[in-house]
Amino acid sequence: MNFESEIENLVVDEDSGFDAMLDTARKRTARALDRIRRPLARVGFVDTGLGTLFVAEGPRGIITIHYPHGDSAKGVIRELKQHFDLETDEEAARKIGASIDRVLKGDLSALDQRIDLTLAGDGFQRRALEKLRKVPPGAVTTYQALAAISGEPNGQRAVGNAMASNPIPVFVPCHRVIRSDGAIGNYGGGVDRKIALLRAEGFALGKELKVGDTAVYGHQGTHIFCRPTCSAARRANRARMLIFADAEHARHAGLRACKLCRPASAA
Amino acid sequence: MDTTSRLGLPPPFDEAMRRHEREILRFISRVTGNRDDALDLFQETCLRAYRAWPTLDSEDGVRPWLFRIATNLCRNRARDMARRSRVFVTTGNDLSDAARAHSSSNHSRDGVIDISGAIRALPEKQRLAFAMRKLTGMDYSEIGEALGCSEDSARASVYQALKKLRALE
Numbered sequence: 001m002n003f004e005s006e007i008e009n010l011v012v013d014e015d016s017g018f019d020a021m022l023d024t025a026r027k028r029t030a031r032a033l034d035r036i037r038r039p040l041a042r043v044g045f046v047d048t049g050l051g052t053l054f055v056a057e058g059p060r061g062i063i064t065i066h067y068p069h070g071d072s073a074k075g076v077i078r079e080l081k082q083h084f085d086l087e088t089d090e091e092a093a094r095k096i097g098a099s100i101d102r103v104l105k106g107d108l109s110a111l112d113q114r115i116d117l118t119l120a121g122d123g124f125q126r127r128a129l130e131k132l133r134k135v136p137p138g139a140v141t142t143y144q145a146l147a148a149i150s151g152e153p154n155g156q157r158a159v160g161n162a163m164a165s166n167p168i169p170v171f172v173p174c175h176r177v178i179r180s181d182g183a184i185g186n187y188g189g190g191v192d193r194k195i196a197l198l199r200a201e202g203f204a205l206g207k208e209l210k211v212g213d214t215a216v217y218g219h220q221g222t223h224i225f226c227r228p229t230c231s232a233a234r235r236a237n238r239a240r241m242l243i244f245a246d247a248e249h250a251r252h253a254g255l256r257a258c259k260l261c262r263p264a265s266a267a
Numbered sequence: 268m269d270t271t272s273r274l275g276l277p278p279p280f281d282e283a284m285r286r287h288e289r290e291i292l293r294f295i296s297r298v299t300g301n302r303d304d305a306l307d308l309f310q311e312t313c314l315r316a317y318r319a320w321p322t323l324d325s326e327d328g329v330r331p332w333l334f335r336i337a338t339n340l341c342r343n344r345a346r347d348m349a350r351r352s353r354v355f356v357t358t359g360n361d362l363s364d365a366a367r368a369h370s371s372s373n374h375s376r377d378g379v380i381d382i383s384g385a386i387r388a389l390p391e392k393q394r395l396a397f398a399m400r401k402l403t404g405m406d407y408s409e410i411g412e413a414l415g416c417s418e419d420s421a422r423a424s425v426y427q428a429l430k431k432l433r434a435l436e
Contacts, residue, residue: 018293025292025306029313036317043276077276081321086276 041084043077044093049104050170050193055096056080057089061114062096064167067189083118100170104200108137111171119167127151128162129172137201138249139218139242140176140211143185148239164188170197178243182210202245214246216263218255225250230261277323284313287330290403291337297398298341300387308344312337330405331412338395338413345391385435389428392416396424397432 041058045068054066054073063084066076080086102110120126128150135141143163147155163174169189175197179185184205187194195205204212217233218225220240225247226233233241244250247257247264257264277283291312296305315336323329386394395414399405405413410421 018296021296021302021306022289022292025309026288028306029310032310032314033317036314078321085280085320087279088276 038083038085041080041086042089042092043080043086044088044090045073046090046093046097048097048100050100050189050196053097053100055093056084056086057092057096058084058116058118060116060118062168062171063116064119065096065100065169065171066167067169067193079119103170104196106200108201111137111173113171115168115171117167117172124150124152124155124158125162125165128159129166129174132163132174132177133172135173135176135242136249136253137173137176138203138246139244139253140178140198140203141242142180142238143177144180145239145241146177153239160186173197176201178211180238182215182243184209184211202249204245211243211245216244216247216250218242218244218250218253223255224258225255225263226258227261227263230258230263232258232260276325277320278326278329280317280320283326283329283333284316287333288313291333293402294334294398295337295341297383297386297402298394299344300383304344308337308340311340315340328412331409334399334403334405334409334413335415341395342391382432385432386428389431393424393428393431396421397428400425 039059041056041063043054043056045052045054047053050067052068054064054068054076056063056076064076064080066073077086096113099110099113117126117129120129128146131149132141132146143156143159147153147159150159152158159177163177164186166172166174166188169175175187175194177185184191184194184198191209195209198205204214206212215228216225217228217230217236218241219233219236220242221237224232225244226236242253244253244255251257251264288309292305292309295308295312296302299305299308312333316333319336323332386397389397392414396410399410399413400407407418407421407425410425411418414421414424416424
């Protein structure tokens with residue numbers, strides 16, 4: 001046998017034991033990998049009434065909904081890759097997109113989705129987002145009130161930042177946070193999207209982009225809702241107040257009308 | 268354009284490993300010359316690659332990247348063995364010295380060339396470059412990337428290795 005064929009023999013798995021060795025290597029490696037595997041997340045783009053969205057869903061629920069601009073989705077991908085193995089799945093994206101479209105058409109039951117707040121970290125942002133999830137559809141809170149119930153009474157700006165980088169808008173309803181003067185304020189995906197979502201949840205927003213005249217103030221402690229001008233409402237702890245689109249939404253959330261200002265008669 | 272290419276997602280890890288596992292194991296096996304060591308290093312290569320997988324942006328360069336991990340592990344192992352032999356053996360042979368000594372007669376008694384032994388006796392860089400070129404068919408730019416050297420240097424290493432092996436004929 002000459003030199004060239006000797007070399008050739010190295011290339012061919014002439015050693016009959018090689019396949020058995022590869023098999024052993026596969027099994028050992030699979031066992032070791034199983035111990036350190038990251039969970040699988042399915043990602044994709046989907047067209048919705050809110051425009052094209054980049055979405056990701058993992059075994060524990062929706063991980064992110066991102067309003068892409070330029071190459072921004074790549075940044076989200078980089079963050080996702082630290083925690084998940086990624087796989088494209090346009091079908092999973094379509095399902096999430098269909099839920100968002102149902103929300104925009106007023107079917108608020110579509111908001112009941114499992115979510116995974118991994119990308120929100122463990123600090124203030126997560127705390128604020130967890131508190132925000134308790135604001136029901138048809139109601140809004142203020143940056144100030146949300147800061148207070150999240151344990152930072154002077155943390156309005158921090159709440160603003162937390163909302164701006166909310167990983168799961170729509171389902172973690174950062175569109176339900178407005179300014180204390182009743183103006184709807186800004187939104188990570190653009191104000192137009194915030195308006196669309198608030199309108200879908202029953203808010204009549206005028207040209208001034210403030211909550212309408214039908215809005216009532218509901219107190220989460222007393223479970224009473226009042227007109228904004230009610231003296232009782234003015235005395236109440238603002239941190240525990242929610243602003244409902246109208247009396248009907250407040251009643252639906254389990255609150256009763258104030259006996260002083262009688263907001264139900266205004267609705 | 269699908270999402271993968273639109274976002275520059277790397278291919279799924281398992282798919283990439285399935286594509287390259289055979290040549291990586293063959294490479295490690297030839298370089299170490301020991302079945303158990305090869306199995307250990309193959310497993311470690313996969314684990315390291317998996318942990319570092321999020322740093323990849325696309326499929327480009329996956330192959331040399333995997334080989335670079337395998338190569339570094341092989342080098343680490345050779346260095347560890349050399350250190351151990353310096354501690355326990357007064358002669359102070361390192362792995363390649365030992366292999367070189369072993370291969371001082373690369374011809375067996377019946378005159379057949381022991382190519383595997385001769386390859387293990389090559390200097391480290393030549394041995395790795397040769398193994399990548401001849402066992403996996405990698406091109407010189409990929410070999411350069413895997414070894415952390417230029418394409419020309421990789422080509423020269425393979426040439427030198429071949430020259431030394433041919434001299435055994």
